Amino acid sequence: MIRPEDILAIKDLSLAARRTIDGFMSGINKSSVKGAGLEFSQYRSYQPGDDLRWLDWKRLARTDRYYIRESEMETSISVRLLVDASKSMDHRDGDFTKMDYARHLAAALAWLAHSQGDAVGLYVFREGQVFPLPARRDPQHLARLFYQLEGLSAEGTLGDAISYKHIFLGEQKRELLIFITDHYERSGEIGRLLELLAALRHEIIVFHVLAGNELSLDLGGYSQVEDLETGERVPVGTSGREEYAARLGAWLAAVRMRCLDLQIDYQLMRMDEPMDAGLRKYLKSRMGAGLI
Structure with a gap:
């Protein structure tokens, strides 16, 4: 952890901000929200009302079961x-x-x-x-x-x-x-x-x-x-x-x-x-x- 007097002594706020957030993020895993995003996360069974755009048609053809592709959604x-x-x-x-x-x-x-x-x-x-x-x-x-x-x-x-x-x-x-x-x-x-x-x-x-x-x-x-x-x-x-x-x-x-x-x-x-x-x-x- 960075001493408070060291951070406050930095006049360039952009640099001070980066150093503070680097310390804050150290050891903290990025949290994500499950939804319709770009990076694949997991499959789950289709539920009535789900958006069919996220239905995995290839998996349906192989298994004859309906699956929704869940992804990590950046909010x-x-x-x-x-x-x-x-x-x-x-x-x-x-x-x-x-x-x-x-x-x-x-x-x-x-x-x-x-x-x-x-x-x-x-x-x-x-x-x-x-x-x-x-x-x-x-x-x-x-x-x-x-x-x-x-x-x-x-x-x-x-x-x-x-x-x-x-x-x-x-x-x-x-x-x-x-x-x-x-x-x-x-x-x-x-x-x-x-x-x-x-x-x-x-x-x-x-x-x-x-x-x-x-x-x-x-x-x-x-x-x-x-x-x-x-x-x-x-x-x-x-x-x-x-x-x-x-x-x-x-x-x-x-x-x-x-x-x-x-x-x-x-x-x-x-x-x-x-x-x-x-x-x-x-x-x-x-x-x-x-x-x-």
């Missing part, structure tokens, strides 16, 4: 990467911010989607607006997506879902929406966004980005913390670590439960752990749940 979908670029994503742990991590994670997922033949788009939530790059499949589009990510900075607030509802109502087909966020919200705006997207019956994955120092309350000697979006400062004493840990655990459990209630996949991504390890952990959880 192509539209993937939208939704990136929270509000000011809270400017939180720093060591040399890197959550925005740095989100930028590299989005690049890796875009590379993976593109390599599978999927159309991929980028939607950045910042300063109460959405900055869209609609999904496309060509290599030039992927280069534009990387360029947009490289210039991405964290500013303002996420904004409310009602402000950009029209962007997600225009598509009739189901899509895969991947939301990269630290889940910081002042008045339930992320919850409303997830409810909106879930109501449209898209498949949704939330990658919840948190820094190691906020998970362990490692303040580096500072006695107070600042809300990056409001400027509010709160004193923190060493005696409050247990209470902080308890509240953090309760909050994480609540975030996960809200996603589960909306039938949204959830994965915590720690900045102090290898990115490919987090992706592999998510894949294993899906496989364990029988979703892959």
